[in-house]
Amino acid sequence: MINIESKIELLKQKCSEANMRLTPQRIEVLKMIASTDTHPDAETVYEKVKEVMPFISLDTIYRTLASLEDLGLIFKVDNELPKSRYDADLSPHCHFICVKCGAVYDIHMDKSIEPPKESFKYGEVLQTNLQVKGICHKCRG
Amino acid sequence: MINIESKIELLKQKCSEANMRLTPQRIEVLKMIASTDTHPDAETVYEKVKEVMPFISLDTIYRTLASLEDLGLIFKVDNELPKSRYDADLSPHCHFICVKCGAVYDIHMDKSIEPPKESFKYGEVLQTNLQVKGICHKCRG
DNA sequence: GCTATTATTAGTAATAATTACTAATAAGGA
DNA sequence: TCCTTATTAGTAATTATTACTAATAATAGC
Numbered sequence: 092m093i094n095i096e097s098k099i100e101l102l103k104q105k106c107s108e109a110n111m112r113l114t115p116q117r118i119e120v121l122k123m124i125a126s127t128d129t130h131p132d133a134e135t136v137y138e139k140v141k142e143v144m145p146f147i148s149l150d151t152i153y154r155t156l157a158s159l160e161d162l163g164l165i166f167k168v169d170n171e172l173p174k175s176r177y178d179a180d181l182s183p184h185c186h187f188i189c190v191k192c193g194a195v196y197d198i199h200m201d202k203s204i205e206p207p208k209e210s211f212k213y214g215e216v217l218q219t220n221l222q223v224k225g226i227c228h229k230c231r232g
Numbered sequence: 233m234i235n236i237e238s239k240i241e242l243l244k245q246k247c248s249e250a251n252m253r254l255t256p257q258r259i260e261v262l263k264m265i266a267s268t269d270t271h272p273d274a275e276t277v278y279e280k281v282k283e284v285m286p287f288i289s290l291d292t293i294y295r296t297l298a299s300l301e302d303l304g305l306i307f308k309v310d311n312e313l314p315k316s317r318y319d320a321d322l323s324p325h326c327h328f329i330c331v332k333c334g335a336v337y338d339i340h341m342d343k344s345i346e347p348p349k350e351s352f353k354y355g356e357v358l359q360t361n362l363q364v365k366g367i368c369h370k371c372r373g
Numbered sequence: 374g375c376t377a378t379t380a381t382t383a384g385t386a387a388t389a390a391t392t393a394c395t396a397a398t399a400a401g402g403a
Numbered sequence: 404t405c406c407t408t409a410t411t412a413g414t415a416a417t418t419a420t421t422a423c424t425a426a427t428a429a430t431a432g433c
Contacts, residue, residue, distance in 0.1 A: 290391090294392070314389075316391090
């Protein structure tokens with residue numbers, strides 16, 4: 092589980108550096124994503140955050156997700172599902188994605204995945220992701 | 233480069249097995265994707281196929297892409313770009329994706345990527361994908 | 374602490390990608 | 404060649420995401 096307090100602290104620091112304001116909306120959105128391992132989509136974040144901030148708009152959710160991504164606090168899970176899914180866990184891990192129900196499970200690893208040597212031929216490498224696609228037990232059962 | 237003739241032959245065989253018809257639309261869409269390494273999106277396939285089949289509809293492109301995917305002849309490239317990108321190369325390889333312009337480059341490998349052991353905990357594994365994100369030379373230049 | 378500046382937000386409209394619908398067409402088995 | 408029915412073209416509808424605007428509130432300077 093991610094330490095949410097330190098995550099908020101990091102948000103405060105990053106916002107200050109980037110001349111961005113530390114708004115309660117940003118705090119709540121980050122809290123929500125960091126407190127679950129379900130890799131929620133924008134709509135799910137919206138529904139959850141609305142419980143504590145009833146007047147937040149979906150637009151704010153999308154903008155905030157983009158901001159948090161720019162600050163490097165969260166990232167989108169690579170997938171081919173219709174909706175983008177978000178993750179606040181920056182430790183080295185990859186994902187098992189159920190192609191049937193869209194569930195995303197974390198696969199933790201002791202070290203981060205190295206990009207193949209040939210990668211550097213095409214440009215500057217920023218990140219390397221591994222996904223495992225399959226059918227989860229729930230969908231099989 | 234993919235051998236297109238054998239790809240069409242495989243389509244013929246798979247269609248027959250699945251009780252699906254071998255239509256010129258399916259042949260042309262598969263040809264188009266198999267003849268390029270640019271991993272085109274639906275719109276690009278549409279524009280290209282229209283050159284030889286001017287009356288084909290975008291709906292047919294989307295349906296055909298889904299059918300070809302079901303038959304295992306093509307697959308979607310995992311990405312977080314707004315449009316789905318298609319690939320007909322089934323040999324073991326992964327992708328370098330430029331986060332700026334959306335270009336997708338093939339990274340060929342001598343053997344396919346093995347899923348981490350922990351993957352099997354979550355369900356039946358169908359495929360394992362590796363993506364390298366970065367900024368391509370063109371966008372850096 | 375108060376004020377002014379301006380980044381950010383809520384509410385909503387617009388766009389972009391994909392999917393659904395329906396009547397007409399054509400693949401392929403009999 | 405005919406018949407059945409999967410498939411298609413054309414278009415409408417849906418879904419996810421982004422853009423717009425006036426109102427609000429975070430924070431720097433006083």
